[in-house]
Amino acid sequence: MNSISTATPIRVAATLPKHYVQFTVRTYTRGIATTRLRCSGSYFSNNYTHQPATKRLIHSTPKSQIKEYFPPPDAPKIKEVKSAWVHPVYTEEQMLSVKVGHRDAKDWSDWVALGAVRVLRWGMDLATGYKHPTPGQENNPRYQMTEKMWLNRFVFLESVAGVPGMVGGTLRHLRSLRRMKRDHGWIETLLEEAWNERMHLLTFLKLAEPGWFMRLMVLGAQGVFYNGFFLSYLVSPRTCHRFVGYLEEEAVLTYTRAIADLEQGNLPKWTSEKAPEIAIQYWKMPEGHQTIKDLLLYVRADEAKHREVNHTLANLNQVADPNPFAVQYKDPAKPYPGKGLATLKTKGWEREDVI
Numbered sequence: 402m403n404s405i406s407t408a409t410p411i412r413v414a415a416t417l418p419k420h421y422v423q424f425t426v427r428t429y430t431r432g433i434a435t436t437r438l439r440c441s442g443s444y445f446s447n448n449y450t451h452q453p454a455t456k457r458l459i460h461s462t463p464k465s466q467i468k469e470y471f472p473p474p475d476a477p478k479i480k481e482v483k484s485a486w487v488h489p490v491y492t493e494e495q496m497l498s499v500k501v502g503h504r505d506a507k508d509w510s511d512w513v514a515l516g517a518v519r520v521l522r523w524g525m526d527l528a529t530g531y532k533h534p535t536p537g538q539e540n541n542p543r544y545q546m547t548e549k550m551w552l553n554r555f556v557f558l559e560s561v562a563g564v565p566g567m568v569g570g571t572l573r574h575l576r577s578l579r580r581m582k583r584d585h586g587w588i589e590t591l592l593e594e595a596w597n598e599r600m601h602l603l604t605f606l607k608l609a610e611p612g613w614f615m616r617l618m619v620l621g622a623q624g625v626f627y628n629g630f631f632l633s634y635l636v637s638p639r640t641c642h643r644f645v646g647y648l649e650e651e652a653v654l655t656y657t658r659a660i661a662d663l664e665q666g667n668l669p670k671w672t673s674e675k676a677p678e679i680a681i682q683y684w685k686m687p688e689g690h691q692t693i694k695d696l697l698l699y700v701r702a703d704e705a706k707h708r709e710v711n712h713t714l715a716n717l718n719q720v721a722d723p724n725p726f727a728v729q730y731k732d733p734a735k736p737y738p739g740k741g742l743a744t745l746k747t748k749g750w751e752r753e754d755v756i
């Protein structure tokens with residue numbers, strides 16, 4: 402594993418001070434590739450157009466007894482419900498350029514956030530049966546992940562990841578109402594992030610059928626996490642955004658390892674499996690790029706964007722600064738942050754390890 406550290410200014414707005422995000426890239430070479438690990442939306446989350454049921458890979462009940470988690474409602478006159486949030490289209494090159502990364506903690510707030518993520522990561526590993534192999538133990542069957550184990554981890558991770566954006570958006574919305582002041586564009590980005598995470602969850606639920614234990618874990622985690630994050634955001638929104646930034650680092654790492662596992666042929670059921678229809682529509686997955694591996698690349702790209710957004714928001718004045726991902730700048734010729742990965746790839750202000 403190689404590490405490099407760089408510091409690059411993130412230009413937020415002409416009127417704002419420059420903020421710096423210190424990121425360390427961990428470049429996983431073939432080492433990770435051989436590592437063996439254990440372990441809605443735009444309109445179509447509400448898409449009333451009946452799609453053929455996706456084949457479920459992971460289930461323990463007879464196929465005839467498998468429940469559809471979100472079947473089309475019995476509303477024959479409704480074709481579909483459209484969303485105002487259209488997901489940006491990623492190119493394959495952009496998705497393949499996503500890197501595992503880590504922003505170094507620099508002050509007590511960062512350390513609190515990083516410590517909380519490490520505790521959460523420990524709990525998530527425990528809940529999903531993930532054991533990270535020690536060096537030299539990569540091929541030990543004890544650390545081997547199956548498709549079902551990865552899906553358990555994805556479902557648990559996504560059920561947690563969908564909470565912060567909704568809490569942050571809600572609290573900033575209430576503050577705007579309460580203080581009768583503008584929000585400067587943060588609410589929409591936060592709510593869209595929560596929406597995006599929920600789409601991840603709904604997608605994976607088309608592939609897996611969580612058992613009662615996983616449901617119980619999700620219930621408990623949400624009960625604790627929602628309330629804990631709510632109170633924490635009231636105290637220090639900056640720390641909370643940093644926490645999400647670190648959480649997203651873990652998400653990128655998880656999906657990177659799953660992709661590597663799949664590429665190594667350790668997940669044979671996924672090699673030729675098609676992504677669920679809900680995912681194909683949401684990410685606008687092109688023909689010929691609709692496999693489970695493609696799906697994981699899309700999800701990882703989303704997580705990388707969340708990582709960048711939240712680390713950037715954590716650098717800002719939480720009250721006065723506008724959301725740099727939602728504003729329009731006077732000089733469009735200059736490189737600025739924005740939605741999707743295109744601005745990161747082409748404008749030059751970003752670094753690969755922030756993507």
Ligand SMILES: [Fe+2]
Nearest residue numbers: 559562598601
């Ligand atoms: Fe996610």
Ligand SMILES: [Fe+2]
Nearest residue numbers: 562649704707
């Ligand atoms: Fe995320």
